[in-house]
Amino acid sequence: MLHRLASAPPFTRAESLVADFYEDGLPQVALANLRQVCEASGASTATVARFARKLGFADFRALSRALHREALADLDRPGERLARGASMPSAGQHMLDSRFDLALTQVEATCEQLSVPAFERVSMLLQEVERPLVLAAVASGRPLMTYFGTLLRYLRGQVTVLPGTDQWAHAVAGMTSRWVVLAAAFDRDPLPMLPIHALLRFARRRGATTVLITNRPDSPLLRDADHVLVVAAGGDAVFRTRAPLLVLFEALLDAVGSAEPQAVQRAGDIEELFDTLGGYLPRPQD
Incomplete structure (x- = not known):
């Protein structure tokens, strides 16, 4: 996300408010919905939609899905990795x-x-x-x-x-x-x-x-x-x-x-x- 923000075309003043919202709040705001983004940034839904398109997404929903995937990939917990069968070889598999x-x-x-x-x-x-x-x-x-x-x-x-x-x-x-x-x-x-x-x-x-x-x-x-x-x-x-x-x-x-x-x-x-x-x-x- 931050790479996209750095390489995006210039933002309008209103779009910059949305960019600041994500820069200041990631990763904990990755799951924010459209209403929450608008309320927190003070931007309109149309502004948030334009912001998403400037980052290369079709719409806000696509932006939100991408952020959700990033959060799950980067911030999973040891317990979650254990539950999904993450790598924990047995001694017979040469654990060391x-x-x-x-x-x-x-x-x-x-x-x-x-x-x-x-x-x-x-x-x-x-x-x-x-x-x-x-x-x-x-x-x-x-x-x-x-x-x-x-x-x-x-x-x-x-x-x-x-x-x-x-x-x-x-x-x-x-x-x-x-x-x-x-x-x-x-x-x-x-x-x-x-x-x-x-x-x-x-x-x-x-x-x-x-x-x-x-x-x-x-x-x-x-x-x-x-x-x-x-x-x-x-x-x-x-x-x-x-x-x-x-x-x-x-x-x-x-x-x-x-x-x-x-x-x-x-x-x-x-x-x-x-x-x-x-x-x-x-x-x-x-």
Whole structure:
């Protein structure tokens, strides 16, 4: 949908209201009927019909059916995949091989499609160690983001991994244009994505630089991101792989570590305290 919006002929002022309605509300407005679209956008039924035709659809009904299909394809839940018999091979079908094959396929797909210039731009942002960096994710993405943030602190300071969403407002209070906000968002029901949407919008209003990592090249969050990195997470497995996200995080760590002259000293300071606290095994004496 967002690709069609970007490539459509110029909209009239009234049609732009409909475009804004979809850009701001997707994917949760994918099932909105004609009356709901008109009421929410303030446009007439004739305007909505013209809008649909400018996007290449015969009428609003065709537009609505297409959005419905997109929502079902992109936002299905693990339980729904399990119910329809999604890929969950038995042990006799080499379950381990199947899962590693899926991960490798998606890592290779990400390597092929990921924009190298975009990766380099994001890497350079993370190397600006004088800028506060905020890392955000929800649901299953949070543990991986915490892992990334923990290792990133070996290399640079001023890294904040946002905790539960009830504490986000406290963590980002005082945000300025010097800040960088990096958020990861994957396909799932719209509701858990709303905090990410709100955070990116808040950051843009404060003039901060925003980065989005997503598996959806048509994500409605794209319009709030200055930089976007798209990773693959396909397949019909009940639980889609996050291996490409993990590899991308580790590549970003490599980029920061190779460019930050203070990283060695910082890592040494961290490990010295770990030694003091008994976090590491004693080193053998010469």
